[in-house]
Amino acid sequence: MDTLDSTxxxxxSEIFDLMKQFITEVIGEEFVEEMEITMExxxxxxxxxxxxxxxxxxxxxxxxxxxQIDFTGWLSNMDLDExxxxxxxxxxxxxxECQ
Amino acid sequence: MPVINVEKRAVHVQELNKGAAETVLLVHGMFSNLSVYYFNIAPILAKHFHVVMYDLKSHGMSEKIADGYDLNSMTDDLSALLDQLELSSVHLAGYSFGGLISLKMAARFPDKVKKLAVIEAPDPNDDKTRDIIDEYSREFLEYYVQHFADTTKSKMGKRQMEKNHRMYEYLFHETSIKSDMIRERDFFSAAEIGHISQETLLLYGASSNCLEAGKTLKKKIKRVELMEVDGDHNVPIQQPVSIGNLMETFFKN
Incomplete structure (x- = not known):
């Protein structure tokens, strides 16, 4: 299997596809099929x-x-509404931006 | 995903700042999971401490288990987790049901607990807690979410409602959680609470219906301080930064 070099x-668009893949793995394919995932x-x-x-x-x-990316740290600086x-x-x- | 085997059961564990000299272990509440700490409170503590969070059995991403929800079993689980992680002693903090587990842990395994922080632990003798279990139904969940649930759940859609419904159904009807909780109703009047010798911080919401429980504990524990934070029973979600900072100061000094 090809693995992406972290560098x-x-x-x-590649990041979007990767995020979509992660979301599918987390919530399950059957739910993702029912919804349209977009940047919005x-x-x-x-x-x-x-x-x-x-x-x-x-x-x-x-x-x-x-x-390379402190995603949790970034999220933890957001308030609930954000x-x-x-x-x-x-x-x-x-x-x-982080890359 | 960091799911580890503890006594042949799958336990979801998250750790931050692994190299730090001292550890703070965080225990979440019933029907919740480690995410109550993950985004805000844990990163504050991780500035100084190794932070460990885990999902209780049948919660979050840990394995579903039919029995053993009494405080002895829950603290046996926690003790085994500490052994597995090779942590001889930790600062311990627990929220709600996790607060009860933390109190029991300090009483049963004093050598494993340095300082103790208890957030919004309810008095198990309070009927309100058990009423929730007795009156549970799908309609109840929808009503509860609309009117009382924490702000993160107020936006719950169909899939989340189904997911939560399945969890409540499982816990209420297929596990011993209900009968195990009823057996703990005298926990606050047990002598072991008075024997807790660790320095203890009690954090309660100023408008919480559990505040009386905090005042009861304050009278019984020897080296204790009770602090009220603006909010209700959901105070770790409402005021995560205050709760995180208060715990950070308490564990550091």
């Missing part, structure tokens, strides 16, 4: 991810990108 820079999809409202699922999602980012309104596009931008 390889991904463009936003919000984590809590559209994707209906609860906090333990966001923990799993964060772990996947940590495992994939390593020290977290509730967090969408996929914001995450993709954040990861793109």
């Amino acid at each position: 390889t820079k991904l463009n936003s 999809s919000s984590f809590t409202k559209d994707l209906e991810m609860d906090s333990i699922e966001i923990v799993s999602f964060s772990e996947k980012i940590k495992t994939h990108f390593g020290e 977290l509730i309104n967090l969408n996929l596009g914001t995450i993709v931008n954040y990861i793109e």
